[in-house]
Structures are given as structure tokens and as C-alpha cells.
Amino acid sequence: MFTATKGKALLTTTTGALPRPSWYTENLRGAPLSTGFAHRSYREQHFDCLSCHVASQHRAGIDIMVDGDTRLDDDVAGRAWVSYVYERIAGVGAPRVQVQPSAAMRDRGPGDFIWEVIETRMTPHVERAIGETSLQLDRAWKAIAPMTDRPVKIGSASAQVLVHMIANSHYRDQIAFLDALSDAFNREYHALADAGAPIVQVEEPGIHQNIHVPNAPISPAQYVAAFNREVKGLRAKTEVWCHTCWGSPGAQKMYAADVSYEKALPWLDQLDADVLTFEAATNGGKDIPLIGKAIGKDKKIAIGVISHRTLQVERPEEVAAMIRLCLQSIEPERLILTSDCGFGRQSMSRMHAFYKMVSLVRGTNMVRRELGLPEAPIPATDANLSMVPLAR
Amino acid sequence: MISKDKKVAVGVISHRTLQVERPEDVAALIRRCLKVIEPERLILTSDCGFGRKSMSRMHAFYKMVSMVRGTYIVRRKMGLEEVPIPATDPALSMVPLAR
Ligand SMILES: [Zn+2]
Numbered sequence: 001m002f003t004a005t006k007g008k009a010l011l012t013t014t015t016g017a018l019p020r021p022s023w024y025t026e027n028l029r030g031a032p033l034s035t036g037f038a039h040r041s042y043r044e045q046h047f048d049c050l051s052c053h054v055a056s057q058h059r060a061g062i063d064i065m066v067d068g069d070t071r072l073d074d075d076v077a078g079r080a081w082v083s084y085v086y087e088r089i090a091g092v093g094a095p096r097v098q099v100q101p102s103a104a105m106r107d108r109g110p111g112d113f114i115w116e117v118i119e120t121r122m123t124p125h126v127e128r129a130i131g132e133t134s135l136q137l138d139r140a141w142k143a144i145a146p147m148t149d150r151p152v153k154i155g156s157a158s159a160q161v162l163v164h165m166i167a168n169s170h171y172r173d174q175i176a177f178l179d180a181l182s183d184a185f186n187r188e189y190h191a192l193a194d195a196g197a198p199i200v201q202v203e204e205p206g207i208h209q210n211i212h213v214p215n216a217p218i219s220p221a222q223y224v225a226a227f228n229r230e231v232k233g234l235r236a237k238t239e240v241w242c243h244t245c246w247g248s249p250g251a252q253k254m255y256a257a258d259v260s261y262e263k264a265l266p267w268l269d270q271l272d273a274d275v276l277t278f279e280a281a282t283n284g285g286k287d288i289p290l291i292g293k294a295i296g297k298d299k300k301i302a303i304g305v306i307s308h309r310t311l312q313v314e315r316p317e318e319v320a321a322m323i324r325l326c327l328q329s330i331e332p333e334r335l336i337l338t339s340d341c342g343f344g345r346q347s348m349s350r351m352h353a354f355y356k357m358v359s360l361v362r363g364t365n366m367v368r369r370e371l372g373l374p375e376a377p378i379p380a381t382d383a384n385l386s387m388v389p390l391a392r
Numbered sequence: 393m394i395s396k397d398k399k400v401a402v403g404v405i406s407h408r409t410l411q412v413e414r415p416e417d418v419a420a421l422i423r424r425c426l427k428v429i430e431p432e433r434l435i436l437t438s439d440c441g442f443g444r445k446s447m448s449r450m451h452a453f454y455k456m457v458s459m460v461r462g463t464y465i466v467r468r469k470m471g472l473e474e475v476p477i478p479a480t481d482p483a484l485s486m487v488p489l490a491r
Pocket of ligand 1: 243244245246247248340341342355
């Protein structure tokens with residue numbers, strides 16, 4: 001159900017990950033989040049990091065805040081996005097030196113950025129039935145919730161991502177493995193929703209990344225069924241977001257060549273979610289008309305108008321132009337503006353991420369003005385707070 | 393425009409992007425250069441430096457690798473010398489290669 005975005009037009013948010021402050025040196029290294037929170041130094045750094053993320057999103061005028069994936073370790077190219085999950089699932093063994101069972105690895109080798117990601121990622125095996133999980137997403141939410149009046153979105157790598165990151169030496173096939181993981185994740189999301197989180201973001205379905213893969217072991221229809229199993233019952237409690245993008249370890253695409261959502265859209269439309277997010281800034285919004293046409297009116301659409309793959313900060317005018325393109329096929333009440341993917345995972349600096357957020361809101365404000373919608377105050381643009389005299 | 397007494401170093405790798413350029417993209421850009429610049433006068437480089445609070449060391453490294461790989465695609469076609477790139481040595485992979 002719609003909660004945070006209900007009846008609101010042109011809200012702004014980002015995906016989830018934010019660059020870690022350099023002083024945030026503590027890491028969970030496999031420990032439960034609750035154990036980290038019991039250690040004085042970890043607790044201090046984690047909570048202070050959340051405060052920084054809240055302050056920077058507030059200064060940028062962002063409507064729906066993220067927690068920056070603050071629980072994730074400082075690993076190579078954002079390894080912890082997946083390892084945080086597989087280190088906390090009963091039934092999954094220790095990581096081994098092995099290439100993960102993902103089709104995106106097929107044409108990669110030494111000399112590729114992604115190959116070093118693979119070398120450092122380590123692949124665990126599922127050794128017995130998937131049992132208890134300890135993602136503690138509810139705890140992640142409770143840590144940041146009291147810091148702001150704005151809605152906060154908490155997300156996690158999905159069962160569909162994990163099925164490509166864990167070698168299966170227990171279940172009879174990939175579907176059985178995916179189903180077991182989906183049920184385990186469902187319990188975690190319910191705990192998060194029951195804690196009062198207004199938005200739960202599932203990152204991400206396997207559909208768009210695998211629909212181009214010949215002889216994929218899981219079909220689009222099977223991904224849809226498993227995703228809906230993963231989020232079963234959730235929309236009765238909270239707003240469910242489904243994030244999609246073309247990859248983000250170190251801001252790299254998993255498939256180097258240009259790809260399109262076109263074939264995946266009819267399947268994505270069947271997902272049991274309130275909001276679907278799409279990477280669009282990366283190719284100038286080429287897929288936006290297709291997305292607007294294919295996605296049903298019961299869903300809101302969050303379009304990436306800021307790239308996580310570039311360092312040049314987008315000009316507000318460029319952002320506004322992209323939003324106007326969205327509005328040709330998506331109603332303002334159904335349109336949310338976001339980044340293509342998260343800004344963390346060993347990509348840009350905090351300063352880049354911050355000004356990209358500011359630009360996102362400035363561009364959105366330009367369009368809000370045109371539509372007669374209220375603009376979001378952006379403290380970062382307050383001329384009175386300039387540290388150098390302004391030329392008038 | 394630039395006269396023959398000067399060599400020209402063209403940026404075929406961007407310091408403003410995080411997505412590492414594919415060697416094929418680098419090679420395509422070099423071929424465009426060769427339409428107007430003789431190989432002896434052409435040097436391949438990055439648009440600007442990789443430091444100054446921009447990308448990580450890992451990004452800068454693979455951008456350098458990609459630049460050399462792309463250059464070798466063109467050198468190979470022209471029968472020019474190729475030097476092995478240690479970073480692409482399969483024997484040094486830290487994970488087993490599927491072959
Ligand atoms: Zn993403």
C-alpha cells in the first residue's frame with residue numbers, strides 16, 4: 001500500500017547506499033548488527049554515520065531518506081551488499097575461492113574491473129536447508145527512524161540476487177533454492193514492516209539482468225513468482241519498492257554493453273510492488289517512454305535522473321529536462337525522482353554524492369515550479385549561508 | 393589544425409566517469425584519431441588526471457588497463473609491437489578461470 005508517497009507528486013529520493021565517511025572504520029565482519037550495537041566504538045561510529053547521512057539529505061532537500069546502507073562493511077566494490085546477507089543465513093557455509101554462479105561472469109577475465117570484484121567476492125555454498133536468518137533490518141530502521149521526521153527507506157539485496165552469489169550444493173535445482181531463500185527474506189521484511197518502516201525496498205528482481213542470458217536456469221515467469229513469494233503479505237503493512245538497475249559494484253555495469261529494459265517490462269509489471277525503480281540517467285532516458293507505457297497505473301515509477309556511474313554532477317537543467325521527458329508518459333502523482341543506483345560501494349566521494357542529491361532536488365524544483373507544486377527548501381542553496389561573499 | 397611538427401596526445405579515457413571504458417570503445421576512438429593523425433604523431437592518454445578527489449585507485453587502475461588493451465587492439469591490426477599486460481595474465485587470476 002502507498003504510505004510515504006500516498007497522494008504526493010514528484011517526490012525525491014536516492015537508492016540506498018551512500019559513500020562511507022573516512023572515519024567510519026568499524027565493521028561488523030560477520031557479527032550480527034545487534035552485536036555491533038553492543039560495542040561502544042561500533043555503535044558510536046554507526047549512529048554518527050547515520051546522523052551525517054540524515055544531515056546531508058536534509059541539506060539537499062531530499063523527501064524520502066535512505067540509511068546509506070550503514071550496516072554494510074567497507075569491502076572491495078561494495079561486496080557487503082551481498083555478503084552481509086549470506087553471512088547471516090543458517091545453511092550457507094563459509095565463502096570459498098570460486099567464481100560466483102552468475103551469467104554476468106561468463107565473458108569476463110583478468111584485466112577487467114569486474115574480475116577483481118570476483119576475485120575478492122568469495123562464493124559460499126548452501127550446504128543444508130536454509131534456516132534462520134539474522135539480517136536485523138528492523139534494527140537498522142530503528143537506529144535511523146528517530147533522527148528525522150521524513151520517511152526513511154530501508155532496502156536489502158534480494159533472494160534473487162543471492163541465488164546468483166551462492167553456489168547451490170544442496171537443493172535439487174535453482175528454483176527450489178530460490179523459493180527457500182525467498183521465504184527466509186519474507187520473514188525479514190515482515191519484521192521490518194512490523195517495526196513500523198513505511199517503505200521496504202527489495203533490491204532487486206533477477207528478470208532484467210537475466211532475460212538476455214541464453215539458457216538461463218530461471219525463467220522470467222519463475223522470477224516473478226519467486227519475487228511475489230519474497231514480498232508476500234507485505235503490501236498490506238507497508239509500501240513495497242522494487243529497485244532495478246544494471247549493476248553497481250564500484251559503479252560498474254554487470255553487462256558491459258548497452259542494455260534495455262524493453263523485454264523485461266511486461267514481467268516487471270507483474271511484480272507485487274507499489275513502486276518500481278529504473279536506471280534511466282545512464283543512457284539519457286532512452287527507455288522512459290517504454291517504461292511509461294508498459295507499467296500499469298496501479299504502480300508508481302521511480303526514475304533515475306542522476307547517474308551513479310559519473311563524477312560530473314548533473315546540471316539541474318539536465319535533471320529538469322529528464323523529468324519533463326518522464327512526464328510525457330508518467331503522471332506526476334505516479335512519478336518519483338531518484339538516482340539510478342546507490343552512491344556507495346566504492347564509487348564516488350561524499351562530496352560528489354551530496355551535490356548530485358542537491359542537483360536532483362534543484363532540477364525537481366524547476367519542474368515543480370512549472371506545475372504549480374510546492375518546492376522543497378534546499379538549505380545547501382541558501383545564499384545567506386555562503387562561506388564566501390556572493391557577487392551580486 | 394595542429395601542425396605536423398607537434399605530436400598530439402588524445403584523451404581516450406575519461407576522468408569524469410566511473411564506468412570503465414571497454415577496450416573496444418577505446419580502440420574505436422583511436423581509429424577515429426588515426427583518420428586525421430598519423431600513428432607516429434598520436435599518443436593515447438586520459439582526458440585529465442585520476443586524482444583530485446575523484447575515483448578510487450581501483451577505478452584508475454582498470455581505466456589504465458583498458459586504455460592499453462584498446463591500444464593493443466589497434467596495434468595488432470597495424471602489425472605494431474605488443475607488450476604483455478601483466479594485469480591480464482590468466483595465470484595470475486586469484487580465482488579459477490572457467491575455460
Ligand atoms: Zn542498483
